[in-house]
Amino acid sequence: xxxxxxxxxxxxxxxxxxxxxxxxxxxxxxxxxxxxxxxxxxxxxxxxxxxxxxxxxxxxxxxxxxxxxxxxxxxxxxxxxxxxxxxxxxxxxxxxxxxxxxxxxxxxxxxxxxxxxxxxxxxxxxxxxxxxxxxxxxxxxxxxxxxxxxxxxxxxxxxxxxxxxxxxxxxxxxxxxxxxxxxxxxxxxxxxxxxxxxxxxxxxxxxxxxxxxxxxxxxxxxxxxxxxxxxxxxxxxxxxxxxxxxxxxxxxxxxxxxxxxxxxxxxxxxxxxxxxxxxxxxxxxxxxxxxxxxxxxxxxxxxxxxxxxxxxxxxxxxxxxxxxxxxxxxxxxxxxxxxxxxxxxxxxxxxxxxxxxxxxxxxxxxx
Ligand code: AGP
Numbered sequence: 001x002x003x004x005x006x007x008x009x010x011x012x013x014x015x016x017x018x019x020x021x022x023x024x025x026x027x028x029x030x031x032x033x034x035x036x037x038x039x040x041x042x043x044x045x046x047x048x049x050x051x052x053x054x055x056x057x058x059x060x061x062x063x064x065x066x067x068x069x070x071x072x073x074x075x076x077x078x079x080x081x082x083x084x085x086x087x088x089x090x091x092x093x094x095x096x097x098x099x100x101x102x103x104x105x106x107x108x109x110x111x112x113x114x115x116x117x118x119x120x121x122x123x124x125x126x127x128x129x130x131x132x133x134x135x136x137x138x139x140x141x142x143x144x145x146x147x148x149x150x151x152x153x154x155x156x157x158x159x160x161x162x163x164x165x166x167x168x169x170x171x172x173x174x175x176x177x178x179x180x181x182x183x184x185x186x187x188x189x190x191x192x193x194x195x196x197x198x199x200x201x202x203x204x205x206x207x208x209x210x211x212x213x214x215x216x217x218x219x220x221x222x223x224x225x226x227x228x229x230x231x232x233x234x235x236x237x238x239x240x241x242x243x244x245x246x247x248x249x250x251x252x253x254x255x256x257x258x259x260x261x262x263x264x265x266x267x268x269x270x271x272x273x274x275x276x277x278x279x280x281x282x283x284x285x286x287x288x289x290x291x292x293x294x295x296x297x298x299x300x301x302x303x304x305x306x307x308x309x310x311x312x313x314x315x316x317x318x319x320x321x322x323x324x325x326x327x328x329x330x331x332x333x334x335x336x337x338x339x340x341x342x343x344x345x346x347x348x349x350x351x352x353x354x355x356x357x358x359x360x361x362x363x364x365x366x367x
Pocket of ligand 1: 061062063064107108109110111112113116159160161162245248361362363364
């Protein structure tokens with residue numbers, strides 16, 4: 001890829017549009033249809049070693065941490081291994097318990113984020129095994145890990161990360177597949193996930209085709225001083241990342257909650273001035289998510305839903321951004337894409353410096 005703007009007004013716009021090709025690159029040569037498995041030779045782990053891990057712990061900062069949460073859910077669902085994600089910036093300061101049968105995964109676009117690099121050192125010092133999910137080849141974190149999966153997203157210039165994050169989420173799907181297929185995931189289920197991964201680039205392209213409609217929604221949400229992003233289970237890290245992107249470049253207060261937690265406090269803040277972006281996928285929680293949307297609407301709050309075509313909103317008058325359905329475990333990958341465009345167009349409407357937002361650096365290499 002060129003490092004010039006190639007006719008786009010901002011690097012962020014260019015990098016959002018590059019996602020179909022960038023996802024093609026991370027999956028190229030890594031999907032094996034004969035056995036319904038992902039081939040990840042760079043992990044440097046034998047099937048026997050992969051099978052021996054009792055837990056997975058994912059470490060990253062900022063958006064990489066939120067994608068790590070998406071990855072943890074994928075690993076739990078596909079491989080049935082207990083998995084969680086933690087901010088590397090906290091992990092390295094809290095004297096973490098390092099276990100020999102835990103697979104640690106450090107996730108980073110730049111490979112130079114100091115908190116993540118120091119978390120890797122802490123794990124290694126205490127005898128843990130750590131692999132990387134990193135974009136920049138030969139970076140500090142990539143070199144420090146004993147193996148890993150390169151993202152192949154290409155150079156990312158905009159401070160607000162987009163294509164690297166999408167490739168991280170796809171990378172976690174590959175890792176979940178590899179871990180699942182040495183355990184209880186069947187060949188048929190492996191193939192189901194492979195087919196869905198292969199369809200992602202085309203599906204991302206179809207979301208990007210809706211940019212003009214998403215830009216209209218962005219004008220409406222940009223008018224609010226503060227907004228909520230809500231989702232639950234698979235949708236919660238999507239909401240966190242959506243709020244993060246919005247904060248970074250539109251400088252609006254955007255707060256993410258689990259939809260299920262609204263009634264335990266934050267619902268008190270809902271009124272005409274505080275809109276909510278709700279992640280409402282078509283899955284086993286659709287009914288509960290719709291009930292929460294109804295509660296927000298009943299309190300005068302506006303809702304913009306990011307959803308699937310078959311979700312029936314009934315009487316609820318809710319503007320929607322509809323994304324294509326994939327396999328439920330992979331839904332977060334596609335649900336996140338329109339939120340990039342929402343943040344981008346909100347910042348454009350507000351006239352801010354999209355590629356270099358105030359107070360932020362592309363990669364945080366000092367404390
Ligand atoms: C993403 O939009 C942010 N700029 C930021 O949260 C970033 O993801 C974080 O600093 C981690 O960076 P890394 O992936 O290069 O480690």
